[in-house]
Amino acid sequence: MARKRYIQAINEALFEEMERDPRVIVFGEDVELAIFGDTRGLLERFGRDRIRNTPICEATLAGMAVGAAVTGYRVVLHMMFSNFIYTGFDAIANQMAKLRLMTGGQVELPITVIAGYGGGRSTAAQHSDTPHPLLMNLGGLNVLVPATPADAKGLLKQAIRGRNPSFFLEASGRGGDSGEVPDGEYTVPFGKAAISRAGADITVVAIGSMLKPVLSAAEKLQSTGISVEVIDPRTLVPLDDETIVRSVRKTGRAMIVDEARDRCSAASHIAAIIADKAFSSLRAPIKRVTVPNVSMPYAPNAERRVLPNEDEIVRVATKLVET
Amino acid sequence: MTFFGDGAANQGVFMECLNVSTLWQLPLVFVCEYNHFCEFTPTATVTAGEIADRARAFKIPCEVVDGNDVMAVRSAAAKAVEWARSGKGPAFIEAQTYRIQGHLESEDLFLAGGKYREKQEIDEWRKLDPISHFGQFLVSKGVCTTSQLDSISTKIAGVVEDAVRFAEASEPADSELTFDVMFAG
Numbered sequence: 001m002a003r004k005r006y007i008q009a010i011n012e013a014l015f016e017e018m019e020r021d022p023r024v025i026v027f028g029e030d031v032e033l034a035i036f037g038d039t040r041g042l043l044e045r046f047g048r049d050r051i052r053n054t055p056i057c058e059a060t061l062a063g064m065a066v067g068a069a070v071t072g073y074r075v076v077l078h079m080m081f082s083n084f085i086y087t088g089f090d091a092i093a094n095q096m097a098k099l100r101l102m103t104g105g106q107v108e109l110p111i112t113v114i115a116g117y118g119g120g121r122s123t124a125a126q127h128s129d130t131p132h133p134l135l136m137n138l139g140g141l142n143v144l145v146p147a148t149p150a151d152a153k154g155l156l157k158q159a160i161r162g163r164n165p166s167f168f169l170e171a172s173g174r175g176g177d178s179g180e181v182p183d184g185e186y187t188v189p190f191g192k193a194a195i196s197r198a199g200a201d202i203t204v205v206a207i208g209s210m211l212k213p214v215l216s217a218a219e220k221l222q223s224t225g226i227s228v229e230v231i232d233p234r235t236l237v238p239l240d241d242e243t244i245v246r247s248v249r250k251t252g253r254a255m256i257v258d259e260a261r262d263r264c265s266a267a268s269h270i271a272a273i274i275a276d277k278a279f280s281s282l283r284a285p286i287k288r289v290t291v292p293n294v295s296m297p298y299a300p301n302a303e304r305r306v307l308p309n310e311d312e313i314v315r316v317a318t319k320l321v322e323t
Numbered sequence: 324m325t326f327f328g329d330g331a332a333n334q335g336v337f338m339e340c341l342n343v344s345t346l347w348q349l350p351l352v353f354v355c356e357y358n359h360f361c362e363f364t365p366t367a368t369v370t371a372g373e374i375a376d377r378a379r380a381f382k383i384p385c386e387v388v389d390g391n392d393v394m395a396v397r398s399a400a401a402k403a404v405e406w407a408r409s410g411k412g413p414a415f416i417e418a419q420t421y422r423i424q425g426h427l428e429s430e431d432l433f434l435a436g437g438k439y440r441e442k443q444e445i446d447e448w449r450k451l452d453p454i455s456h457f458g459q460f461l462v463s464k465g466v467c468t469t470s471q472l473d474s475i476s477t478k479i480a481g482v483v484e485d486a487v488r489f490a491e492a493s494e495p496a497d498s499e500l501t502f503d504v505m506f507a508g
Binding site: 054055057059060063064090101104105 | 335336339340342343346500501503
């Protein structure tokens with residue numbers, strides 16, 4: 001084990017997988033300079049045949065990812081901000097998500113799309129979206145939301161080695177967060193949630209960037225006598241229903257915290273699963289702490305007003321336990 | 324080689340691909356099958372300028388050919404492929420043709436009397452059908468006889484009919500495949 005920063009863990013995963021398999025290639029806008037830091041040093045080590053800057057043309061980049069994957073490469077496409085996924089959406093939704101089925105399983109699509117998501121840094125409406133609900137709904141993509149450096153490394157390595165397209169969503173502005181990362185070869189399987197904190201009174205499902213405020217809220221709640229069990233799904237597709245449901249059966253209360261907009265979201269989906277599979281265990285309604293159906297504002301105070309925060313998590317959890 | 328139509332050439336991604344393939348000198352041949360319709364809209368009513376000019380703007384070698392002339396297409400393709408193979412970057416072919424059939428086979432049903440072209444226009448282009456024209460060319464060059472061509476047509480029609488019978492007599496798709504094929508690990 002060693003303490004590493006989130007962005008460093010991602011960088012290590014890329015280095016290791018490119019060393020391990022010469023078919024791994026990386027491309028995207030500004031990947032050579034590595035503005036997020038995650039692709040730093042790859043050009044010097046592997047050269048422009050394996051990592052390359054592209055024009056700003058997401059529709060073509062997503063199409064290139066599909067074409068290169070079908071012809072035998074393991075593709076890492078860096079989309080920079082997740083809002084830029086929208087410009088590439090045709091090849092993502094109509095090719096990447098569907099070609100495996102449409103070819104009767106004849107083609108494999110080892111594609112990993114990296115994109116930074118979320119607000120909190122005044123990057124404004126067009127650079128702050130959290131688009132995982134959209135991707136979850138396409139029916140052919142894995143959706144990964146690593147919250148810790150260890151999971152970032154393990155899930156990215158797993159994705160690069162996979163046979164199906166995966167979206168690896170990095171929490172923007174969290175690159176400096178550090179945590180323990182196991183030494184040596186390390187992968188994290190898809191569809192296996194982590195119990196980030198064990199507790200007895202309430203289950204809080206924390207998605208991606210929300211793990212950090214949820215864990216600090218849990219610490220605060222502990223001091224008021226409320227014991228919180230925190231579940232980090234780590235991957236939203238596939239989703240580890242079982243771990244979530246088992247926890248709710250134990251605690252009888254559930255809350256989901258997510259930075260994506262609430263409507264038709266991961267949070268509403270998980271709430272539906274809990275209602276379906278743990279209904280008789282529930283002692284209170286299922287609550288969602290999410291972002292309202294608005295665009296992310298630019299002003300820091302307005303942004304804070306919209307994003308879920310520790311105080312809100314504490315307040316909602318307390319109310320639930322008092323129910 | 325990548326094939327697309329005059330309709331697709333109005334998508335922005337077309338320009339992106341011209342740019343990337345020229346930038347990286349990819350061994351790529353663009354083939355625009357210019358059939359004069361974008362689904363149910365005549366291309367001329369929704370297209371500014373010449374499509375080949377869009378490729379010329381990137382200094383991609385371009386050839387506009389009669390897409391109904393098999394030998395002309397062959398010759399243009401041979402040149403384009405040679406260029407692409409030589410490592411000089413992409414080449415572009417615009418093959419002028421006409422879509423005799425509908426955008427889909429059952430379009431008369433749902434167009435419900437509405438029309439986007441004249442029957443006379445279709446009839447004119449039918450006379451230029453590339454397959455029958457090429458047949459006449461082969462006969463005129465003494466490569467084969469009309470009766471040989473007829474027997475090939477009869478034989479191929481039989482193969483197609485057999486395939487249709489086989490498909491109709493077969494079990495429908497295994498619906499479980501929908502689940503097995505996705506996320507197989």
